[in-house]
Amino acid sequence: MAYLFHILIGFGLLLVQTAVAPWMPFPGGFYDLQIPFLLYLVIFRPLGEAVFVALFMGAVVDSVSTTPFGFYGLAYQVIIAMGYWVLGFLHSLNRLLIPLFVALGVLLENLLMLGACLLPGAMARPPRDVSELILFQVTAALLTGYFILRGCHYLHRGWRGWMRTLFKSDDAGGEAF
Amino acid sequence: MFSKNRLAVAGLLLLIALHLTILTVSGSRRYYFPGPANVITTFTGPFQEIVSKAIRFSRDIWYQYFFLVSVGQTNERLEAAMGECVASQNRCVELALSNSRLRSLLNFRQQQPDRLVAAEVIGKDPSAWYKSVVIDKGLSDGVSAGRPVLMAEGVVGMVTQAANHYATVLLVIDQNSAVDALIQSNRARGVVKGLSADTCRLLYVLRKHEVMEGDLVISSGLDGVFPKGLRIGSVMGVEKTNTGVFQAIQLRPFVNFEKLEEVMVLLSADADLDAGR
Structure with a gap:
């Protein structure tokens, strides 16, 4: 059931990003909303769940995007690896560090995108205003990343409560923060 | 022999290596993976369509009922523009007729008129690095990869990938177009x-x-x-x-790409609509 919840959240975030965000006045585009969700999984859920979501949502986002196929799969796995490394290094995250954590994930994805343009034989080229784009995305992640991550946590708590009522069983959940 | 954690880390590294290989292959554009992409677009498309239409509906209610302050002025301006358009259209009709006469005189091959299909934009590329949109027309409507996409104002882009009922359009403002x-x-x-x-x-x-x-x-x-x-x-x-x-x-x-809502896909004159059905 936890996996179904993760798929629903990932899919919902993709819809917000592709069908709702274009109506908002964001210059160039918003950052990838899957990143705070993946980092939520890194902080509160077992590694297996995070890797599963990264694989599944990576394939989905790769399919609806013009990026070379496999980019998002790679980026999400690298972000998970980075997340676990940072978490092992810092041991715990507080309200001040979580936005930095999300911003770091967004920066990493953009750097990987830049790297993908430099791969041997790559035909994709970075846009001219790439530095402004990255700056906007990292700033947006710093300002909003914490709320999205916390939103995922609340939704998961609500889902667990709902599942418990439905099936009278505990669907192993995350810790409070 | 190995701890569970070490196995998980090894698995993660293996997945990263696998994705890097796929990315290197697909990034060179020598190979495409249209199968899974089309399946997923077919699945995500209806949801994107519902969300886009719901937002458009709410926005239309606001603009068509509550935001009518400057409609009178706009109407006057549009009427004046309409007058100019009618005059311009008359000139165009005359030119088209004379062009047709001259072509037949010169024994030019009569060009087959291309067909247009109107489509609504239902989604945007999740990556801010790439400028592409998803439209609600696909193979079943005769839309296939490589078809030009237009608006009355000008060129919009080109269809890069088509599923049964949806297609992805690479915009001309994308650095790869x-x-x-x-x-x-x-x-x-x-x-x-x-x-x-x-x-x-x-x-x-x-x-x-x-x-x-x-x-x-x-x-x-x-x-x-x-x-x-x-x-x-x-x-x-x-x-x-x-x-x-x-x-x-x-x-x-x-074309104002920030406000792209409806587009037209130019089908070739001999596009077989039944092919995708």
Whole structure:
């Protein structure tokens, strides 16, 4: 059931990003909303769940995007690896560090995108205003990343409560923060 | 022998290596993976369509019922513009008739009129690095990869991937798109490439050509995708360096890509609609 919840959240975030965000006045585009969700999984859920979501949502986002196929799969796995490394290094995250954590994930994805343009034989080229784009995305992640991550946590708590009522069983959940 | 954690880390590293390989292969565009992409687009498309239509519906309620303050002025302006359009259309009809007469005189092959299919934009690329949109028409409507996408204002882009009922359109403002073009006034040739959110550049125009700000840029028809004469944009800046063969030209596209809602896909005259059904 936890996996179904993760798929629903990932899919919902993709819809917000592709069908709702274009109506908002964001210059160039918003950052990838899957990143705070993946980092939520890194902080509160077992590694297996995070890797599963990264694989599944990576394939989905790769399919609806013009990026070379496999980019998002790679980026999400690298972000998970980075997340676990940072978490092992810092041991715990507080309200001040979580936005930095999300911003770091967004920066990493953009750097990987830049790297993908430099791969041997790559035909994709970075846009001219790439530095402004990255700056906007990292700033947006710093300002909003914490709320999205916390939103995922609340939704998961609500889902667990709902599942418990439905099936009278505990669907192993995350810790409070 | 190995702890569970070490196995998980090894698995993660293996997945990263696998994705890096896929990315290297797909990034060179020598290979495509249309199968899974089409399946997933077919699945995500209806949801994107529902969300887009719900937002559009709410916005229309606001604009059509609550935001009518300046409608009177707009109406007057539009009526004046309509008058000009009618006069302009009359001239165009006359020109088309004379063109047709001259063509038949010269024994030109009568060009088959291309068919257009209207489509709604239902989603945008999740990556801010790439400028593409998803439309609600696909193979079953005769839309296939490589078809040009237009608006009344000008060229929008090209279909890069088509599923049964949905298609992805790469916009001309994407840095990876290219349209063979002409400057209408002096017929100088170049290639229009995307630059940023609302500008393009016209590359490979020789220094010897005099290009002025405001000059109209149209498609040349030589790329085999866009028919000749479609409006792309107007010149907003020209830079001639002391060295080099070409000049740097910046374009402002006629299409407002921030407010892209409906587009038209140009189907070839012989597109078989039943093929996708």
